[in-house]
Amino acid sequence: MKNLQSGLLYSLTGAAAVASLSSCSSQKKAEEQKQYNIVYIMTDDHTAQMMSCYDHRYMETPNLDRIAADGVRFTNSFVANSLSGPSRACMITGKHSCANKFYDNTTCVFDASQQTFPKLLQKAGYETALIGKWHLESLPTGFNYWEIVPGQGDYYNPDFITQNNDTIQKHGYVTNLITDDAINWMENQRDKDKPFCILIHHKAIHRNWLADTCNLALYEDKTFPLPDNFFDDYEGRPAAAAQEMSIVKDMDMIYDLKMLRPDKQSRLKSMYEKYIGRMDEGQRAAWDKFYGPIIDDFYKKNPQGKELANWKFQRYIRDYMKTVKSLDDNVGRVLDYLKEKGLEDNTLVVYTSDQGFYMGEHGWFDKRFMYEESMRTPLIMRLPKDFQRKGDIDEMVQNIDYAPTFLELAGVEVPEDIQGVSLVPLLKGEKPADWRKALYYHFYEYPAEHMVKRHYGVRTDRYKLIHFYNDIDVWELYDLQADPTEMRNIYGQPGTEDITKELKVQLSALQEQYNDPVRFSPERDKE
Structure with missing residues (x-):
């Protein structure tokens, strides 16, 4: 490799020589990496x-x-x-x-x-x-x-x-x-x-x-x-x-x-x-x-x-x-x-x-x-x-x-x-x-086949908060531990205020992290 590099330097000058050395270095690194x-x-x-x-x-x-x-x-x-x-x-x-x-x-x-x-x-x-x-x-x-x-x-x-x-x-x-x-x-x-x-x-x-x-x-x-x-x-x-x-x-x-x-x-x-x-x-x-x-x-x-x-x-x-x-x-x-x-x-x-x-x-x-x-x-x-x-x-x-x-x-x-x-x-x-402690989800295809409304949401290990939007403005909250089949929407029910607030903060943070233009802001939330 040393003789090869010497030959290359002899025939190349200036920036071209530097680029050649960089290329050889990258190739060597790739060869060493399994x-x-x-x-x-x-x-x-x-x-x-x-x-x-x-x-x-x-x-x-x-x-x-x-x-x-x-x-x-x-x-x-x-x-x-x-x-x-x-x-x-x-x-x-x-x-x-x-x-x-x-x-x-x-x-x-x-x-x-x-x-x-x-x-x-x-x-x-x-x-x-x-x-x-x-x-x-x-x-x-x-x-x-x-x-x-x-x-x-x-x-x-x-x-x-x-x-x-x-x-x-x-x-x-x-x-x-x-x-x-x-x-x-x-x-x-x-x-x-x-x-x-x-x-x-x-x-x-x-x-x-x-x-x-x-x-x-x-x-x-x-x-x-x-x-x-x-x-x-x-x-x-x-x-x-x-x-x-x-x-x-x-x-x-x-x-x-x-x-x-x-x-x-x-x-x-x-x-x-x-x-x-x-x-x-x-x-x-x-x-x-x-x-x-x-x-x-x-x-x-x-x-x-x-x-x-x-x-x-x-x-x-x-x-x-x-x-x-x-x-x-x-x-x-x-x-x-x-x-x-x-x-x-x-x-x-x-x-x-x-x-x-x-x-x-x-x-x-x-x-x-x-x-x-x-x-x-x-x-x-x-x-x-x-x-x-x-x-x-x-x-x-x-x-x-x-x-x-x-x-x-x-x-x-x-x-x-x-x-x-x-x-x-x-x-x-x-x-x-x-x-990570939470996942972000966003579905956009509406109206279309099967007519599932647009929505985004956040999922943690225990809870899921979903916001259906566009032609509808509905929130859903599920306790996956108590309701794994997601049959009971508990959004707005007494006793869910703190977890709802926490999930909305997480949702907003994820939308900002991923730079989603369709955003929810807890500060503007009326709930």
Whole structure:
């Protein structure tokens, strides 16, 4: 190295020579810093209730459980904005929606020129790849390789947009195809002399839960109890009452529940026909063979009232679980590949979702609300060999924390404008005394699909304060210890004055910290 630097100095002068020395120094530092591979697997709308490492009520997910058993499980993992595109923007930038400017799925295009953690990893010598769902409207940047599904993507024989800006159709089931491409990139397309970071972003388990044909018959022998608050009357919660995500009222009989018949109509029938119209002859034959008898039985019995509500819930749960089954199998394929190729010891494997999802709680499907089932998201990690930490991590973490975590693991200095906090100390088993005591949340997409009103709020380990605004001005307060299912809004009740005041001070401080232009000021509060 000394002789090389001498030669460079001989041929360069002035500022150019200084720049050269700086470059060599940075390269040497990068070489000395151990740089771990990162395999980041993210699904769409996969909730912790449907992972057996979190919840045993519904199904087993043995491959996801492998990650948790061999590594860590975060028990208090949350998102900053429970909606697909905004959540992805928060994750890739390490910033809240008010900072990355991708607020909702209907009006925004992600500014691809802004700083993201893949770009910073590239500068540190990483090979980066993104495969699957992007959902940020602009084309990806910061990746050596990418191939994405347009928009939400299709389950069967999906289209993919390539780096050549071509749209190609692939034959098969989307979860298998994304995994095929991911493994192929790791095995055949990356520079194996460099560390790598691959984002494997699945379409699953997004609505409308079209399972692979090999899994159609699964779980049909199982009957699941309705959640205790399935018939929630939303007393004292007008925003909750105004939503349009009710299994009973809003779940489409054809689009969501597959009860297609020529003489029956529904709002989303044509979209469903478009989706299953992508199937080849064999796929469609298997589909019709399975759903045909169910359709005939349903229209013959014609259930009504609570019987119909329960029928819809059972079909929804089963179809969702079947879609998870394929996902779990394909996660197993990735884990097996890493083990077979000797990559386990130097690779961080992360599994999460872009948010949680309602499995009948409050009578709902979908997400969006700051309530627990959608604000929470599963997060499990299998750590490199150098990290001995195993088991549960209970500190409150948020999806803005992923970017600084990956950067620190890569030996990259975390930019000051990143709003998340690196999780590396937690992965090392440390218990930082100054770890955050409250989380900020802000949902912006209204009016839009499901009609969940705009709101922001603060969550601590015990309490949650929410302010619904825009066309409504309503506050909600929950004691999560006494009321974990968030059924009793205690805002304004006697005895809550002190905690309400304290939470509003925290809320205001977080909005100032994250520079959210939509702000609440305790000084101007009339309460």
